[in-house]
Amino acid sequence: MPPLLSALLNxxxxxxxxxxxxxxxxxxLTLDQDTVARLSLYALTPALAFDTILNAKVAASEALTLTAAFLLTWAVTLSVSWLVARRWEVQTRRSVMAGGTIWNSGNLGLPIALFAFGQKGLELALVVFLVGIIGIYVLGPIIYNSGGGWRSTLKAVLGLPVLWAALAALLWRLSGVAVPLGIGRGVHLMAQATLPLVLLSLGLQLGAAGRLTITRPMLFASAVRLILGPLAAFGICLLIGLRGQPLAVLVLSASMPTAVNALLLAREYGSDSQTVAGVVLLTTLGALVTVTAVVAALPYLP
Known part of the structure; x- marks a missing residue:
């Protein structure tokens, strides 16, 4: 079976x-999307983080290098977005920067990594997701200029249960104490429900979207997200010496469409939410082609 077709089907x-x-x-159906999203963010995703980190076989040095490559990729896409979007009005510029930089490492990144690489790939993708979800709530307010100051940003970050679940798993793992069987099974059961629910949540959000009028800022941000993102990740990995599966996981993650979180933040801070909504929809549809191509190319990466 040709690699492209295999990537698409499998x-x-x-x-x-x-x-x-x-x-x-x-x-x-009329469904409460906020409730579904909050179930994922505040219950199931922390369970997935706890379960995966506790049982992961990712070396600390590998996780740190992957984190550095992720942040540098963000820096590249953010810088290019800012340079081009300077000519547009300030609210649109901010939305282009967020739409081109903040990618969906959770709803799509985690399940696609699982299917593409197996459990080991999921563990590496979870590192990217954890850094990304924390970074979103730091970068987002900076881009949108909420005016809330560093205290508001810190409060938002510390209010994320996934951060505390990851910290608890790391401390528990370092302690060497075995997790009680009942607790371990309960957390694992919740973790298994995470990926289906986040995908359903993404579909719900797209299904509830209205008609879209495509603009140049939307097209540019979409190109940054789907084309520049994976290319920047690949180049940065080569520069810092990241190879093998960690490189492949980051390149695949960086090819994901714009995260819905970027839209939620735009609405929260009164920015150009229409542009971000358009970028989310365009990149999600475009990712069916671009992510398939990236998955097909992964076996040929160094």
Whole structure:
């Protein structure tokens, strides 16, 4: 089977199927999307983080190098977005910067990494996700200029249960104490529900979206996200010496569409939410092609 077709059928189709069901439900039913999103953010994702970190076989040095490569990739996409978007009005510029930089390392990044690489790839992708979800709530207010100051930003970061779940798992792992069987099974059961729910949540959000008028800022931010993102990640990995599966995981993650979090932040801070909504939709649809191509190319990476 050709690599491109294999990537489409074995990696993209399972993810698209679950998200597609969410899309149909979002069109036909009136569902509380905020509740579904909060279940994922405040209950299931922390369980996935705790369960995966406790049992992960990712070396500390590997995780640190992956984190550095992730942050440098963000720096590249953010800088390019700012340079080009300076000519647009300030609210649109901020939305282009957020839309081109903040990618969906959770809803799509985690399940696609699982299908593409197996459990080891999921563990590496979770490192990217943890850094990304914390970074979103630091970078987002900076981009959108909320005016809340560093205290507001710190409060938002510390209010994320996934951060505390990851810290608890790290401390528990360092202690060498075995997790009681009942607790371990309960957390693992919740963790298994995470990926289907986040994909359904993504589909619900897309299904509830209205009609879209495409603009130049939307197209530019979408190109930054889907084309520059993976290319920047690949170049940075080569520069800092990251190779093998960690390189492949970051390149795949950096090819993901714009995260819905960017839209939520735009609405929260009164920015150009229409542009961000357009970028989320365009990149999610475009990712069906670009992510398939990236998955097909992964075996040829160093």
């Amino acid at each position: 990696v993209i189709v399972p993810v698209a199927l679950v998200a597609g069901i969410g899309f149909v439900l979002g069109r036909r």
